[in-house]
Amino acid sequence: xxxxxxxxxxYVHSVAVSPESTIAAGDEGGSVKLWVKGGAGSWACVKxxxxxxxxxxxxxxxxxxxxxxxxxxxxxxxxxxxANDFFxxxxx
Numbered sequence: 625x626x627x628x629x630x631x632x633x634x635y636v637h638s639v640a641v642s643p644e645s646t647i648a649a650g651d652e653g654g655s656v657k658l659w660v661k662g663g664a665g666s667w668a669c670v671k672x673x674x675x676x677x678x679x680x681x682x683x684x685x686x687x688x689x690x691x692x693x694x695x696x697x698x699x700x701x702x703x704x705x706x707a708n709d710f711f712x713x714x715x716x
Contacts, residue, residue, distance in 0.1 A: 628659055630669050637681050642689040642706070650680025656694050675702050675715065 631651055638650035647659040647667070654676035659667045676696035683694045685706075691713075692704045703714040 626667060628657075628667050628669070630657065637679050638683040638694075640683040640685050640692070642685040642692075643687070644689050646685075646689070646706075648683045648685065648692055648694070650676075650683045650694055650696070652679040654678055654680060654696060654698065656680055656683060656692075673702075673704065676700055 628647070628649065634651040634653045634655070636649045636651050640648045645661060648656055649659065650656045654674065656673040657669045658671040658673070660670050662668050673694070676694065676698050678697040680694050680696045683692065685692050690706045692706060693701060695701045700715055705711050705713050
């Protein structure tokens with residue numbers, strides 16, 4: 625078991641794993657960190673999405689791994705395209 629370090633006291637409230645094993649973890653500060661496994665078997669945060677202003681309570685990848693949806697207590701749902709370097713496509 626490995627710990628993902630980098631949350632500076634923020635609790636993680638949601639976790640999703642893509643078919644390619646990318647981990648999306650949403651925290652109480654409104655950030656979603658994207659983690660990939662490196663060559664040495666350790667995990668590295670490759671991107672932080674900061675489009676929520678409150679806790680991210682849900683994250684889910686599409687079955688093909690190309691989309692990521694997140695929902696937060698700020699009453700927003702964000703949809704990102706994995707194929708486009710996690711460009712935010714929609715915000716509801």
